[in-house]
Amino acid sequence: MPVPPSLTPEQRAQALIKAANSRRARAEIKAKVKTGQMGISDVLILAKTDDPIAKMRVSELLESLPGVGKIRAAAIMERLAISSPRRIQGLGIHQRAELISEFKPINHRGRLLVLSGPGGVGKSTVASRLRAASDNFWVSVSATTRRPRNNEKDGEDYFFLTEEEFENRISKDDFLEWAQFAGARYGTPREGVEKALSEGKNVLLEIDIEGARQVRTHSKEAILVFLEPPSWEDLVSRLEGRGSDTPERRAHRLELAADELAAAKEFDVILVNDRVEKVVKALVSLAT
Numbered sequence: 416m417p418v419p420p421s422l423t424p425e426q427r428a429q430a431l432i433k434a435a436n437s438r439r440a441r442a443e444i445k446a447k448v449k450t451g452q453m454g455i456s457d458v459l460i461l462a463k464t465d466d467p468i469a470k471m472r473v474s475e476l477l478e479s480l481p482g483v484g485k486i487r488a489a490a491i492m493e494r495l496a497i498s499s500p501r502r503i504q505g506l507g508i509h510q511r512a513e514l515i516s517e518f519k520p521i522n523h524r525g526r527l528l529v530l531s532g533p534g535g536v537g538k539s540t541v542a543s544r545l546r547a548a549s550d551n552f553w554v555s556v557s558a559t560t561r562r563p564r565n566n567e568k569d570g571e572d573y574f575f576l577t578e579e580e581f582e583n584r585i586s587k588d589d590f591l592e593w594a595q596f597a598g599a600r601y602g603t604p605r606e607g608v609e610k611a612l613s614e615g616k617n618v619l620l621e622i623d624i625e626g627a628r629q630v631r632t633h634s635k636e637a638i639l640v641f642l643e644p645p646s647w648e649d650l651v652s653r654l655e656g657r658g659s660d661t662p663e664r665r666a667h668r669l670e671l672a673a674d675e676l677a678a679a680k681e682f683d684v685i686l687v688n689d690r691v692e693k694v695v696k697a698l699v700s701l702a703t
Contacts, residue, residue: 450683470504473501491517525611525612525613525614528619529627530621533644533675534672535668537642541621541688551617552616552619553607555607558576559602560575624678627639643686654669
C-alpha cells in the first residue's frame with residue numbers, strides 16, 4: 416500500500432481551506448436545486464467547468480431535488496446503472512441524457528411560491544401588485560371565516576365562509592393548509608392551486624407562518640419566501656395604523672409579530688419589503 420505524501424502544516428491548512436470551499440460550493444448548488452432555481456441539466460453543464468461540482472456525488476444531487484429522497488434516488492441510480500459512489504464527472508454521455516430525461520418537466524408545471532411573514536408586513540399588498548404585474552402568476556385566494564373589512568370583496572380578497580361551510584370543506588380535505596388565528600379560520604383551497612400548477616402557471620400562496628409550515632410538509636416543490644419589514648419600528652407603525660383593530664388586538668398582534676420574525680430562518684428566501692416593486696420583481700425572478 417502506497418504511503419500518503421507528508422504535508423507541511425502550511426500545505427495541510429491550504430488543503431483544509433480548499434475542502435471547506437468545495438463543500439460550501441456544493442451546498443449552495445444543492446440549495447438552488449432544492450428551491451427549483453437550478454435543474455439537473457443546469458448542474459451537469461456547470462460541472463464541466465466547476466471542479467467542486469464535478470466531484471459531487473450523483474446521489475447528493477438527486478437527493479436535493481424536490482420530492483426525491485434517498486430511497487427514490489437509489490432506485491433511479493440502480494435503474495440507470497449508476498453506481499452509488501459515482502461522481503458527476505464520472506457520468507457517461509448516455510447516463511447524463513437519461514438523468515435529464517428522467518426529470519424533464521411534464522407540461523412545464525408551474526412554480527409554487529409561498530409568501531409569509533409577520534402580520535402587517537404587507538403580504539396582501541405584494542400579492543395584489545404581483546397579480547396585476549404578471550400574467551403568468553396565479554395568486555391563490557384564501558378562504559376565511561372572519562367578516563370582510565369595508566374594502567374587501569368576496570372571491571377577490573378572500574372567500575368569506577361561514578363556520579359550517581369551512582368545517583364542511585375541512586371534512587372533505589379541500590384545503591392545502593388551514594389554521595385558526597384571532598378567532599377566525601383561514602385556509603388555502605387545494606383544487607385551484609393544483610389546477611393552476613398543472614396548467615403551467617406559477618402560483619403564489621399568501622399565508623401565515625404556520626400555514627407555510629403545513630405546505631412544506633405536503634409539497635416538496637414549494638419555495639418558501641419570508642417577507643420582512645425594513646425595521647421593527649416600521650412594522651409597529653403599520654400595525655398601530657390599523658383602525659379596525661382594538662388596542663388589545665393590536666397589542667396581541669405586536670407580541671405575535673415578534674415571535675413570527677424569529678421564524679425567518681426556516682424559509683428558503685428572505686425578502687425585505689422596503690419597496691413593493693422590488694419584492695414583486697424578486698418573486699417573478701424566483702419563478703423563472
